[in-house]
Amino acid sequence: MKKKKKSISYGKWGQIFILPFFIIYFIFSLIPLADTVRYSFYEYYRSGIKEVGPNFVGMANYISLLKSDMMAYGKNTLILWLIGFIPQIVIALVLASWFTDARLKIHHKQFFKVVIYLPNLIMASAFALLFFTLFSTSGPVNSILMSLGWINSPIDFMGSVFGTRSLIGLMNFLMWFGNTTIMLMAAIMGISVEVFEACEIDGCNSLQRFFYITLPMIRPILAYTLITSIIGGLQMFDVPQILTNGQGNPDRTSMTLIMFLNNHLKSKNYGMAGALSVYLFIISAILCFIVYKMTNDNDPDGSKAAAKKAAREERRRRR
Structure with a gap:
């Protein structure tokens, strides 16, 4: 009798190789x-050298946070994120369109x-320290402006709400617009050249090509960029x-939610810090779900919309 050949299963080796990841994730994350x-x-x-708790208090920490300045710090975080993200996505889209447009023939x-x-x-810390030095009252920016005769006295950039928020937004923009540009370039380069050739034959101009072809077809990458930017904005620290x-000066108008969380951790108030972390998780999940629903296209070819329209027309005809 012929001996049956033993079948070799390689599936277990894949499970063995990914097992360390799940062990590390379970220990250090979950x-x-x-x-x-x-x-x-x-x-x-x-409190001083005395440690209070842990004592179960139910939802007391969550209620205390709602009565605190958490909402004001949430508003600060949103404003700082918008100041950095809006120019970031606009500039990134423009640069990505330019660098992927063969008609412009950009060299290098x-x-x-x-x-x-x-x-x-x-590193963000190095960036912040650099800007702190550049825009201080005795920094190079004020020195140059005074030597040119444009100002008579140094400008206290970090002494005003507008100045501080603008500097934070500018730094976030400079740090992340390059990454966003590269991702959007990859998305645009993934669009078939035949689509762009067809639009040129139909007589589309550059704006029509951008708004009616490029933007709809890179929607998944735009959704990813927006979601990751929202999460990064909530974690701004x-x-x-x-x-x-x-x-968070002046007048704590630059205090973000993570800075507020860090203050609780520094004071060893782990209960309030945990409640604030849960709030941040819930806010992130809600915002990401909204963005996903707004950017997700369940009908890319328009067949569902056409079917619904035909069904409405049929109901009207029967009436």
């Missing part, structure tokens, strides 16, 4: 996440891509922390 949610229902803080594209992406490699020395 367990701390569960602890954060658990501590949010407890009174747990340090690789060099420009590297230059655009370089600010993304600089290092730039305003260093630029305002952790105070």
